[in-house]
Amino acid sequence: MTFTLSAESEKIVDELLTRYPTKRASCLPVLHLCQREQGWISPEVIDYVAKRLDLPTSEVQGIVTFYTMYHQEPVAPNVVWVCRTLSCDLRGGREVQKHLEERFGCHVGGTSKDGKFTLKTAECLAACGQAPMIQVNDEFYENLTLASLDRVIDELAAKTGVKSPSGTPQPGTPEARVRAKTLMGLGEG
Amino acid sequence: MADFPKVLSNRYALPQSWTLKTVEAHGAYSAARQAFTTMKPEQIAAEVKDANIRGRGGAGFPAGVKWSFLPKDSKVAPYLVINADEGEPGTFKDRTIMELDPHRLIEGCLIAMRAIGANVCYIYVRGELVTSIKRLEAAIEEARSRGYIGKQPFGVNHELKIYVHMGAGAYICGEETSLLNSLEGMRGEPRLKPPFPAVKGAFGAPTIVNNVETIASVPDIIRMGGKAWSDQSRLPRDGGTRLYGVSGHVKTPGVYEAPVGLTLRELIYDLGGGMLYAARPLKAVIPGGSSTPVLRPGDLVHAPDEKHPLHPWHGKSHIDVPMGVDTFRALGTMLGTCCAIVMDDSVNMVDVARNLMHFYSHESCGQCTPCREGTGWLHDVLRNLCEGRGSENDAAMLVEIANNMMGNTICAFADGTAMPMLGLLQKFREEFIEAGKRGAPKHTLGATVRGIGFTGGAA
Numbered sequence: 001m002t003f004t005l006s007a008e009s010e011k012i013v014d015e016l017l018t019r020y021p022t023k024r025a026s027c028l029p030v031l032h033l034c035q036r037e038q039g040w041i042s043p044e045v046i047d048y049v050a051k052r053l054d055l056p057t058s059e060v061q062g063i064v065t066f067y068t069m070y071h072q073e074p075v076a077p078n079v080v081w082v083c084r085t086l087s088c089d090l091r092g093g094r095e096v097q098k099h100l101e102e103r104f105g106c107h108v109g110g111t112s113k114d115g116k117f118t119l120k121t122a123e124c125l126a127a128c129g130q131a132p133m134i135q136v137n138d139e140f141y142e143n144l145t146l147a148s149l150d151r152v153i154d155e156l157a158a159k160t161g162v163k164s165p166s167g168t169p170q171p172g173t174p175e176a177r178v179r180a181k182t183l184m185g186l187g188e189g
Numbered sequence: 190m191a192d193f194p195k196v197l198s199n200r201y202a203l204p205q206s207w208t209l210k211t212v213e214a215h216g217a218y219s220a221a222r223q224a225f226t227t228m229k230p231e232q233i234a235a236e237v238k239d240a241n242i243r244g245r246g247g248a249g250f251p252a253g254v255k256w257s258f259l260p261k262d263s264k265v266a267p268y269l270v271i272n273a274d275e276g277e278p279g280t281f282k283d284r285t286i287m288e289l290d291p292h293r294l295i296e297g298c299l300i301a302m303r304a305i306g307a308n309v310c311y312i313y314v315r316g317e318l319v320t321s322i323k324r325l326e327a328a329i330e331e332a333r334s335r336g337y338i339g340k341q342p343f344g345v346n347h348e349l350k351i352y353v354h355m356g357a358g359a360y361i362c363g364e365e366t367s368l369l370n371s372l373e374g375m376r377g378e379p380r381l382k383p384p385f386p387a388v389k390g391a392f393g394a395p396t397i398v399n400n401v402e403t404i405a406s407v408p409d410i411i412r413m414g415g416k417a418w419s420d421q422s423r424l425p426r427d428g429g430t431r432l433y434g435v436s437g438h439v440k441t442p443g444v445y446e447a448p449v450g451l452t453l454r455e456l457i458y459d460l461g462g463g464m465l466y467a468a469r470p471l472k473a474v475i476p477g478g479s480s481t482p483v484l485r486p487g488d489l490v491h492a493p494d495e496k497h498p499l500h501p502w503h504g505k506s507h508i509d510v511p512m513g514v515d516t517f518r519a520l521g522t523m524l525g526t527c528c529a530i531v532m533d534d535s536v537n538m539v540d541v542a543r544n545l546m547h548f549y550s551h552e553s554c555g556q557c558t559p560c561r562e563g564t565g566w567l568h569d570v571l572r573n574l575c576e577g578r579g580s581e582n583d584a585a586m587l588v589e590i591a592n593n594m595m596g597n598t599i600c601a602f603a604d605g606t607a608m609p610m611l612g613l614l615q616k617f618r619e620e621f622i623e624a625g626k627r628g629a630p631k632h633t634l635g636a637t638v639r640g641i642g643f644t645g646g647a648a
Contacts, residue, residue: 019352020374021392027374028357032316053374066376066554067357069316081317085278086479086544087436087530089634123360123548124278124479125317128436128528129443138319 003044009033013052023053027063031070040071068122076111076118077160080153081135084121087128092144096132097121099146103153116160117153196409196421196430197402198446201289207324209292209331217292218337220408221299225343228411233304237407239415241428243449245282246272246363246400247478247525249427249514256305258387259395267395269302269310270372270386271404274356274363276315277478278548279530282432283401285444287314287321290405291328295351297404299337300411302349305397309350312401313368316356325353360552364600365398367554378556379600402432423450424513433512434528435461438469438536438637444528450511453484457508457531469533469637473616474508476517477525479545480605482612483538484508484522522612537633538617539624542587542610543571544634549606557598564606566590574621577628584621588614 005013012033016026027049034045041064050057064070071079082097097108100119104112111118127133130142134149141152195201205211224233238253259267271294275283286294298310314322329351332338340348354372356362362371366380369391390396406429410418419428427449433456436442440462447460453474457463464471473483484507492499498519502510510516517524532541550564567590573579591607591614598604614621620629 022373024374025372025392028371029355032355032357062376063374067316067359069356069358084544085548086475086541086634087279089544090437090530090532090536090638092635092638094632094635122317123551124276124280126275126281126284126315128279128281128530129434130281131436131442135317140320 001044003034003038003042003048005034005037005048009037024055024059027053027055027060028067031060031064035070039077040074076116078117078136078156079120080117081120081122081125082108083123083125083127083131083133083135085124087124088131088133091131093132095146096134096144096149099149100134100153103150114157116157193430193445193447194421195446197293197406197432198285198290198444200293201285206289207291207328209328209335212290212292216412218296218299218332218335220411221296221337222343224300224303224411225345225347230304230306233300233411236410236415237304239419240406240410241415241419241422241426242403242406242410243427243514244400245402245406245431245526247277247480247523249524252399252403255387255399256301256397258385259305259397260388263395265394266308267305267387267397268391269298269305269307270365270369270391270396270398271298271310271312271401272363272365272368272398273312273314273318273321273401274360274368275318275401276360276363277480277526277528278545279436279475280434280478280526280528281436282434282444282526282528284318284321285432286401286405287318287325291321291324292332293408294325294401294405295328295332295338297407298351299332299342299349300407301397301399301404303345303347307397308348309352311352311354311372311391313354313356313362313372316358322353322355329353359554360548361554361600361602364602367600368398369396376554378554379602381599406431421448423448423511424516427513427515431527433460434526435531436528437531438465438533439463439531440465450513452511453508453529454506456512456529461529461531464531464533466533466637469535471508471531472534472536473532473538473541475530475532475609476512476522477527477529479530479548480609481517481523481525482521482608483616484520485616488616490520523608533637535633535636537624537630538613538620539571539574539629540631540633542613542621543568543575545609546571546606549602553602553606557603559594559597560603560606563590563594563603567606567610574624575629575631579625579628581622581625583625584614584618587621 016029046060050060084093108121132144133142200206200212200215203211234256242252243249338349359377361367362377364379367377371377386396421430422428430448432444434444435456445460471486475483486508488507490499490502490505492503514524546568550568553560553564555561570583591610594603594607
C-alpha cells in the first residue's frame, strides 16, 4: 500500500519547497503534513517523503525517530499530552496523569478503552505559569483542576466519533485535517 | 503591586492584539518605517549596540556585538534565524509575544534584516505551539499584504521574506547549531564550533540566530533610541526592560514586564503575589529556567572586598541581588531566561532533582557519550534514591557523574544538566544523604496542592 497526500496538501508541499535552498529542509514540515492527513507516520509515509524529497529512507526514518511529535504507531483521534516537568508537577501534574490513567483505564503510552484518547506525557510545554496543563491535539488546556479536567475530556469525548468497526483508532479528527490546510504557509486565512 | 511601565508588552491587553488592525493604531511598524526610510543599516546596528541588550534566550550574550561578527566580505547574503523553540523548563515568556503581539516580532525581524543585510528570515517555532504558529503566519500574511514584507518594503529596495518553520518536539533544537541542523531537515544534533553560525550557519551561509524576545525588543530600541532604551534598566551594561516569568508555588504565576535588575524577592512577593500558602515559606528558587543552579533565600552575599561585583549587596540575601547576566554569574548561578520556579518547604530536593534529570535524560540528543550516558545515570541514581533503593554513597556518585559531563561535550546541554545537579547537591546535600539512608519522602512535588482541586483552599 502506498501513501499519497491529498491534492491540496501536494500544493502546500510545492510551496514549501520554494522556501528553502535545499529540498531536504522541507522534511519536517512535510512530515507534519502527512501526519495531519494520516494520523501517524507509517512506513509508507516514510517511503513517500523519501521519494518526494530525494532522500534515503533511512535518513527520513532517522528524523522521525528523533522528534517526539511524530507518532510511530497509530494513535487515537485525541492525543493527550500531560506536562510532567517541574513547574507543572509542583501544581499537581502527577495528579492529572493519575486521574487520566484511571479514567481512561490505560497507562501512559496506551489508548483509552473507548478508543478515543491516547495518553502521553510531555516535557515542559512552555505553559509553566498556567500549571497544571495538558495539550490535546493542537490545543492547550491550562490552570486545570480535577473538575475542569473532567469537563475538557467529557467535551472532547462527546465530539469524537466512535471507534471504527475494525477496532483500530481512526487517525486524526476531521477538525485536525481541516486545520492542516491552514497551517504550513497558508496562514489562518 | 508595583506598577512598571510596559514597553515590550504594552499591547498585550488590547482586544485582538494579534491583528494588524489593532496594533497599527498603537504604533506597529512605525519603527520599521523609521529604520528603513531614515537610517543606514550601520546606524540601526549602532543603536542596538548602544541599547546594551543581552540576549534573552539564556546565554545573555550582547546582541549588538553578535551582529558585528558577520564577515564583512561575504559574497552571500546572511540569514536571520529566530529561535522560538521555547522549552527550557520554567520558561514561558516568548510564547506570550508570539500569541499576543506577533507583529512586534515581525517588525523586529524586518529591522534586524535591514541592519545585517539579510533577505530571508526563518522563525523556528516549537511544533507544539500551534497557536503561536498560526498567529505568526497570519501576521506575516497581513504584513505581506501591506508590502512591509516583499520586494520594496517602505519604498526601499531590500527584498525581505519571512517564513515560519515548525519544529517537531526536541528541546535540544533550542541550541543554535542544533536548530540550524533541524531547519535544514536533519536530526537536531548540535554542530562543532567553530565555525560559528555568524560565519557558517544555515545552509552554509553566515547566519545570526536571535531569541524571540531579543528581536521583539528591537522596534522599541529604534523608537526610543538605544541609550534611552538601555537606561530603563537598573543595571549597567545590561539594558532595557525584559519579560520575567514566575511559576510554581506563588499566588499569581505569570509573565510580567519589568526593568532589568529586578530582585527575586520583588518577582516572587510582588509580581508573583507571594507564596501560595502563608504557612508554607519559600525554600528554594530556580532563577532562570531549569539549567540555572538553585538559590536559597537564607544564603547571604559574602563580598567584603569593595572590588567584588556583588559588594553593594554584601550581607544581603541572595534573593535581594538584582537579576542581571553579570550579577547572577557572580552569584554562582545564571540569569538564564529570567523565568523563576518557586518552591515552598513541602518540596524535597531529591524529588526535584529526579524530575529535572528525567527531563534531561529524555531530551539529550545522544550524540556525545558523556551526556547521553551521564543524564541517564543521574536519573537512574535519583530514581533509586526516591524509591528507597539508594545508598549513602549516592550523593558522591552524583557529583562524580556530573563532573564527568561538564565540558566534555559538543554543546552546553551537558553543562546545563550538571550545573543544576551540582547546585542542588551543594545546597541540599543533607537531603540526598538522608534519602540514601531512609529513602526520600515520596511525591513531594505537588504536596501542597494535593487533594484540594489544585487551587484555592488552605495547606
